[in-house]
Amino acid sequence: MTTSRISGFYNMTLEERREKITEALAVQTPPDLAAWTSGGLSAEAADHMIENVVGMHSLPLGIALNFQVNGRDVLVPMTLEEPSVVAGASFMAKLARASGGFQATTTDPLMIGQMQVINIANLNEAKLKIYEKKAELLEEADSIDPILKKFGGGARDLEVRIFNDSPIGGFLVVHLIYDVRDAMGANAVNTACERLAPKIEAITGGKVHLRILSNLADRRIARARCTVPVKDLAFETVTQDGILRYSGEQVRDGIIAAYAFAAVDPYRAATHNKGIMNGVDSVVIATGNDWRAIEAGAHAYAVKNGQYTSLSTWGKDAEGNLVGTLEMPMAVGIVGGATKVHPAAQAAVKLMGVKTANELAEIIVSVGLAQNMAALRALATEGIQRGHMSLHARQVAIAAGATGEMVEKVAAQMVAEKVVRIDRAEELLKQNNEGKR
Ligand code: MEV
16 A cells, blocks of 8 residues: 655655655556656647747646545645645644545536527527527537547536626526546537537527636535544744743634634635645646636635635534535546646656546645645744745745755854845855855
């Protein structure tokens, strides 16, 4: 069985870490981790991916440890530029392990395609006429993608909505509900909408204007929950003012109060959800999925009841343990698009051993929840800057020109002084160089 617990990972070299994760995987053929050393993508493949290519843009790829999702250990690849995120997710996954890790579920992978029908004389009549032909329309939509159909996907439902009042007056919107199985689904759904459009026009006498997938993928939901024993939340930390001690109850109640803030205030909810997306997006990017689609869906879903709010909830169970839940749209695929052609993304999918898009979605939503817990725990106790600062200080030191052991030295000095700025890093480097002369 694969283990996601690797001790001392943090202090290993990159090469040692790659060896360790290969060892930790209980598979015959490990993923091609060379894709991560080279950045993965050849110039030729990149040139076929988008337009006007002139080069490549790299981001760090780290592995989040300790994750157990639905009873299975999983090593989670995370691609992002922000310090503390991988460490935060790994630490929270460790705390959640004591109660079995993350329990996650998904709905069927149903995406929504939208057709806007304009120039209609009677909207109510047109709506009913479409419903009268629903079976026929679904049959046609179902036959469009034989591959998807072979794997159990296809058209599932059709819904008609009326907008009476808009800047152009009234129009209809037809929703085609499509099971896209292991694909992200944009291509399948857009194709189906384009193909159905002439039929809708013939039925309604109107004109089908837009034909496009909706990123508010509220029929394709991923859910995760976790429980952290209250005693495991206790910790102490050394500060300049002495040792700060937090009881488990204090941390738990601090996290719950932080959640309450996001639940009622959109200004806080935006930042709270950003913390969730730190975890979500980094796995979405590592697997070559469309993170803009995931972002759009997440934030639109967060406002589904009329006020923008937290995507997660935090509370306690009957024993006083901390309980977290997260529910959000998760339109990710493991076939097609960059996931299929980008070697680094293929390695990421293989590392996690996922066989379906839903399994990937279940891991991603668990990482989002872990990340949210990490941010709230820090905010509710010592504050976010302490953990953040030491890694940030290293980046500032590098930006100022520090190399080798000077990176740590300059960073440590700036953290001690609580002045993490490029001008201070440059000054410290200058002092060091003068000292050597
Ligand atoms: C920073 O990238 C994310 C946080 O702001 C999230 C939060 O405030 O919950 C720390």
